[in-house]
Amino acid sequence: MTVGTWLALAGALVLALVVGAEARRAAGPVGRRFFRHPTAAPGLVVLAFFVTLALAAPVIAPYPWYLQLDPVHLANQPPSWRFPLGTDPLSRDVWSRLVFGARFSLGIGSLAMLVAVSVGAAVGAVAGYFRRWPDAVLMRLVDVGLAIPRIFVLLVIVALWDRVSLPVLVLLIGLTGWFGTSRLVRAEVLSLREREFVAAARALGARPGRVIFRHVLPNTTAPIIVSAALGIGSVMLLEAGLSYLGIGVPSPKPSWGNMIAEGQDRLASAPWTSLFPGLAISLVVMALNAVGDALRDALDPHKEVA
């Protein structure tokens, strides 16, 4: 690693700390409830750090993610000043791949969650608002969706194509993950639709679509945000699992999951290749869970638990 990349890394750390401190300083009443959670601030800093890594990957990573430095002499090198996290069996710098891997792992996690939350919110709102047969049909569908363990659905679907492209993978993970959210939103909508402001909107002649999207759904954002924040972690774990099995992000591209798989054969002699990506996933998922918990307490005070 050169002086420039060390400086960039230090910059990312400082930036993460500044983001954390600045968010805390500018916090309103909800923000103060958020930061009352002891793990909220550290979680936010960890997330800010990894997001910075992902965004500034070309600046921070000392080598390109695909570069095989010297397969004969530089494969499976232990961590050193030149290679802070060692090199993998193909002599690629693990730290560089980890930094670029943040793009894949965080990107897939958040985009897939976006798909899941959008579909879940729409389905839940339609089912809860119209009740009767749309509700019955959609909720039976959700029952079926929840009955199949998600990884088996994905295994079955991935088996359809020889290689799944990244956008399709994101869609697949998203489209198999909206069932829980839809139940949550439906329950909220069932009670919201009886409120006066909904009756008022209807009395003014608003059509169902407008009532749902302008009046009802905006009032369900709190539970949706919380379930999304808590869900990204499990989506990232799922993506890591799929990539580990070799059916997620295709191999030369670095995702933290397939990096773990690449180091597996050399686990005894060169454990760093598998250990560090796993540590990165654990840290990010833990930070996401901490932030999600704090968000829940901040946005839904009545659901606070001990």
Added chain:
Amino acid sequence: MTAWIVRRLAASIAIVLAVVTLTFFLIHLAGGSPCGQSDAQSVAPEVCARLRAQFGLDRPLWEQYGKYLWAVLHGELGQSFWQRRPVIAALQDALPNTLLLAGTALVIDFTLGLALGVYQAARARRFGDIALGNAALFVNSMPTFWLGLVLLLVFAQWLHLVPVGGTHDPVLCSRLDSLQCVADRLWHLALPATTLGVVGAAATARFQRNAMLEVLAQDFVRTARAKGLRERRVLLVHALRNALLPSITLFGLAFPFLLTGAVLVEWVFAWPGMGWLSVMAIGQRDYPVVTATALVASAMVTLGNLLADALYVAADPRIRVRGA
């Protein structure tokens, strides 16, 4: 009560049927072929056609579906292209391995999880509680397979305490015919089951701690303490019995978690269970096996949920079901 059971049973069967339908049509969109991977062009077209006819792949889709459904109802899950034997035979080899792994993990999950949860509740907001709570949060955030690899590295590669994979020693103990071989099986089971169980226990402990705290705040606990009962008795007899109820819900949730985790853990430890079989079959585009494993997994989850619901109603007299 009977009416409730019948209704829940019917719903469960409907779910499983829907899953069969879904997986069947999904897999058929793939157009996998008994002639092997797409790059295997060496198979002569007439041989390929004969194989397709043999497996019934030349019939219309609805006919294949009807036949499939009928066969599934009779416990026939078709032929595995890859293993060249009935799918049910492959499943019969794999299912006990998964059940053994998931069952042991379930026991570890709940014994460890309950014990930790009770301990944490007893020492709520003190050092032990906070340390364990953070540790559980960390374990819960790990990819299960990565934890498996770490344990593998430490206990198998460095300390040589346990074997690196498989269900048994293929040379000495290919058959389960001596006490030594039973020990050998347990030896192979230790690491995968611990991996799966510990991750589950992290979630169970968190849940159990909160359930205990809720119960400990109630009046009858104060009465028990006021009677002069020892804290141990208050915790383990009075509070725990009531705090166990919500854990039954967790029991139902544990099934999908264990099966999902089992897929990855089986892959790490080369444990030839359903998850391992499914991933192998996908590599071979052997869709009868993939359908069957997805189907069996879903049936197990549905059954688990049904069981948890029934247990909950049986355990808590305060719950009255409609139509009971």
